[in-house]
Amino acid sequence: MRQLFFFQKQKNHLLGFVIAFLTALSAYGNTPDSAYIFSYTSGKSFDGLHFAWSVDQINWHPIGPEHSYMHSDYGSWGSQKRMVSPVLFPGVDGMWHCLWSLNETDGNFAHAASKDLLYWGRQSYPVVMADKNCLMPEVSYNKEKSEYTISWLSKNQTETTAWCTTTKDFKTFSATKNIPVAEHKNSRSTVLISGKPETGSINKVAWEMIEGLIKTQQLSVYKNQLWSETTKTDKDRFADLKTVEAKFSLDVTKSKKISNSLLGIFFEDINYAADGGLYAELVQNRDFEYNIADTKGRDKTWNSTKAWSLKGETASYSIDTINPIHPNNKHYAKLSIQQIGAAWTNEGFDGIAIKAGEKYDFSVFSRANTAKVGKLLVRLVGKNGELYGETTTPSITANWKKYNATLTAKTTVADARLEIIPQMTGAVDLDLISLFPQKTFKGHQNGLRADLAQPLADLKPKFMRFPGGCVSHGDGIANIYNWKNTIGPLEARKPMRNLWGYHQTVGLGYFEYFQFCEDAGAEPLPVIAAGVPCQNSSTGGAGQQCGIPMVEMDKYIQDILDLVEYANGDINTKWGKKRAEAGHPKPFNLKYIGIGNEDLITDIFEERFTMIFKAMKEKYPEITVIGTVGPNFEGTDYQEGWDIATKLKVPMVDEHYYQSPGWFIYHQDYYDKYDRSKPKVYLGEYAAHLPGRPNNLETALAEALYLTSVERNGDVVSMTSYAPLLAKDKHTQWNPNLIYFNNTEVRPTVGYEVQKLYGQNAGDEYIPFEINLSNNQESVKTRIALSVIRDSKSKDIIVKLVNLLPVAVNASVDLKNATLGNAVKTVLKGDPSDRNAKPVVATCSASELMNAELPAYSFTVYRIKTTVSNK
Numbered sequence: 001m002r003q004l005f006f007f008q009k010q011k012n013h014l015l016g017f018v019i020a021f022l023t024a025l026s027a028y029g030n031t032p033d034s035a036y037i038f039s040y041t042s043g044k045s046f047d048g049l050h051f052a053w054s055v056d057q058i059n060w061h062p063i064g065p066e067h068s069y070m071h072s073d074y075g076s077w078g079s080q081k082r083m084v085s086p087v088l089f090p091g092v093d094g095m096w097h098c099l100w101s102l103n104e105t106d107g108n109f110a111h112a113a114s115k116d117l118l119y120w121g122r123q124s125y126p127v128v129m130a131d132k133n134c135l136m137p138e139v140s141y142n143k144e145k146s147e148y149t150i151s152w153l154s155k156n157q158t159e160t161t162a163w164c165t166t167t168k169d170f171k172t173f174s175a176t177k178n179i180p181v182a183e184h185k186n187s188r189s190t191v192l193i194s195g196k197p198e199t200g201s202i203n204k205v206a207w208e209m210i211e212g213l214i215k216t217q218q219l220s221v222y223k224n225q226l227w228s229e230t231t232k233t234d235k236d237r238f239a240d241l242k243t244v245e246a247k248f249s250l251d252v253t254k255s256k257k258i259s260n261s262l263l264g265i266f267f268e269d270i271n272y273a274a275d276g277g278l279y280a281e282l283v284q285n286r287d288f289e290y291n292i293a294d295t296k297g298r299d300k301t302w303n304s305t306k307a308w309s310l311k312g313e314t315a316s317y318s319i320d321t322i323n324p325i326h327p328n329n330k331h332y333a334k335l336s337i338q339q340i341g342a343a344w345t346n347e348g349f350d351g352i353a354i355k356a357g358e359k360y361d362f363s364v365f366s367r368a369n370t371a372k373v374g375k376l377l378v379r380l381v382g383k384n385g386e387l388y389g390e391t392t393t394p395s396i397t398a399n400w401k402k403y404n405a406t407l408t409a410k411t412t413v414a415d416a417r418l419e420i421i422p423q424m425t426g427a428v429d430l431d432l433i434s435l436f437p438q439k440t441f442k443g444h445q446n447g448l449r450a451d452l453a454q455p456l457a458d459l460k461p462k463f464m465r466f467p468g469g470c471v472s473h474g475d476g477i478a479n480i481y482n483w484k485n486t487i488g489p490l491e492a493r494k495p496m497r498n499l500w501g502y503h504q505t506v507g508l509g510y511f512e513y514f515q516f517c518e519d520a521g522a523e524p525l526p527v528i529a530a531g532v533p534c535q536n537s538s539t540g541g542a543g544q545q546c547g548i549p550m551v552e553m554d555k556y557i558q559d560i561l562d563l564v565e566y567a568n569g570d571i572n573t574k575w576g577k578k579r580a581e582a583g584h585p586k587p588f589n590l591k592y593i594g595i596g597n598e599d600l601i602t603d604i605f606e607e608r609f610t611m612i613f614k615a616m617k618e619k620y621p622e623i624t625v626i627g628t629v630g631p632n633f634e635g636t637d638y639q640e641g642w643d644i645a646t647k648l649k650v651p652m653v654d655e656h657y658y659q660s661p662g663w664f665i666y667h668q669d670y671y672d673k674y675d676r677s678k679p680k681v682y683l684g685e686y687a688a689h690l691p692g693r694p695n696n697l698e699t700a701l702a703e704a705l706y707l708t709s710v711e712r713n714g715d716v717v718s719m720t721s722y723a724p725l726l727a728k729d730k731h732t733q734w735n736p737n738l739i740y741f742n743n744t745e746v747r748p749t750v751g752y753e754v755q756k757l758y759g760q761n762a763g764d765e766y767i768p769f770e771i772n773l774s775n776n777q778e779s780v781k782t783r784i785a786l787s788v789i790r791d792s793k794s795k796d797i798i799v800k801l802v803n804l805l806p807v808a809v810n811a812s813v814d815l816k817n818a819t820l821g822n823a824v825k826t827v828l829k830g831d832p833s834d835r836n837a838k839p840v841v842a843t844c845s846a847s848e849l850m851n852a853e854l855p856a857y858s859f860t861v862y863r864i865k866t867t868v869s870n871k
């Protein structure tokens, strides 16, 4: 593995562990040269490959017990990821090959190989049966033909059949052949593990291999114990701890260059972050394109009429698709008015919030179907009919046309409704019914909620990644986010199912993303699927087996190249012209593009990623392509992703890890060990997760602590973004998030305050330090952190100090060779469980740094005016 950090940094802990481990091993006395291992799975969902060992095949010793050395990554999230009837086979290539069945329905088995039974390579799920299941796979080797035969059973209610295929490399397989059931030989044995019969494979291995398995499991127990440390047990852990003295000494003339883009934001439409969130549209289901499939059938009311109702007896409505405004927007409402007075009503997203005196732009596409020419009366009303504002459109004519009108709200309310009352009888068609506040962020039409966009801009993000996350690579190929569907006139955009279980109008589309980046001073960082959907897909194929077919890859790659032209091309280019038509003739100056999102690294992925990467490199060598290395800080996807990126010389990779505060505390040297000659790192998704998933001072301080180490490694880590960003009350699929909101309130979290302090106090030079502590216990040392950086433009020195201990730390920060001016000090502190802690800002003398008290559980930032003395 790339990181040996754990072993190197945690010397004291490790020493204790090694002693304990050796003591345990010595209990075995005179160990044998070889013994038997039994490989099996318990069959529980998301359970992996377990081992037990025995010297006599009678007494079996489970390791763990039931420690999983490999998990199956096939199928959608959660219970779908199953390993059924694994079989382990020593290959002639010196590798251990494991085959397993995936479920009771699919016609594929899974394969993975390992040299040491510890590190397992890529998984593959070859489809060997078109319409039958594939159970109990078996493997044998034919020496004469130098090939493996894989056989399996297929069962339905009436019959059991057997089938086989052959392979030399577990990558390509011969055509599936029907065989007599008797030819499918069962190699599995059933043994008693802790008194329970388990079925699996028995193999003889060298004792060292078993030792390796035991050691890995014990290390994993030990690591989990460290990483699950929380402040709840600090009372015991630090029972006798007194104030700690910490002396830091630095020479400001000695610094190293670090990335000046370390803090950015990651925007994904999850938790209603876009529609009903940042996107300021107030009408829900404005296009009548909601579809029950958006929620995968879970919400039966989720259809074209969701959020709409007809008030009044004198009219009826239907949803029609005959001759729509645009083929991408098929559905529209047809109102048949017998007597004027009926109101077509929209409830908004949990109501429509309006502010007294503010103006709202109403628009609608309409045509008088069989209706006489007449106007639409548009009103904002309360639940009990209170009138909050009204206006009328111009007269509606026979063909589809857009009509605009403006309303002024008389009252401030959180839950108004929009009513449209046709002032004529007969049938009238309505579509794309929209209501926007005029006060959007920077006043753009089709713009963003100012009260939500502003706190994002306040983070001073150096970049913004969008549109996901999982939203980028989608739930199945058909759900891959296609940027071309999200630009141009709203009525021509192609709405889509959001894989988080709702609907995307894509009104907040690529143009609006680019525009927001420009407004916020952030570099745009679009993420495009690497030709494969999310590994957790559950539609159109399980997981990632369904990469975009090769015959379609050229077109897919062209779409990606076109994106660069859309962002940067001259207005005379095809796609540059579209940008200009949208109102932005100047290029957006795109510098980065992400290819892939924490994908399962398979051959299918690698083939497609490589094609895209090479095409991008050839056509746009100036663009920094960011690759992907899986959803974790270690493991197969991480390792294989890094290998691909290193081989292809991808400039940067996107790492993701959501971990416990303890993990962040004990991984401050994670990047210290990174090879500087390899691709740079974009830490694209991370957050500290506590049980219950709060965003509180404890998680925020763990992140602040870790970010000091990221700044220290700002020569290899180029960018970071916390995830996810936004979450709407009552519509949250994921916790914690950085900002919670509803229609009227925006509630930045404590984690947000940490991000803001980092974003607003960024620099481009790192000043190393020496540290001297009065207490050198590992648990104390790892909870005190410092980072000193300089912003070469302002020449300000920024000192960030984190104290995650329950006692104060008296810090003395000696900045040698600096002439210190005034300082601004910001302190964020409180009880670790505090979800509302706010930073307190004060001016102070820089000399305070020589004797700074860091309160228990606190994050302190000093920003100091300074001039470096000439040496």
Ligand code: AHR
Pocket: 268, 270, 468, 469, 470, 471, 597, 598, 631, 685, 723, 724, 734
């Ligand atoms: O941030 C939420 C999700 O976490 C992202 O969509 C995905 O990339 C990750 O699994």
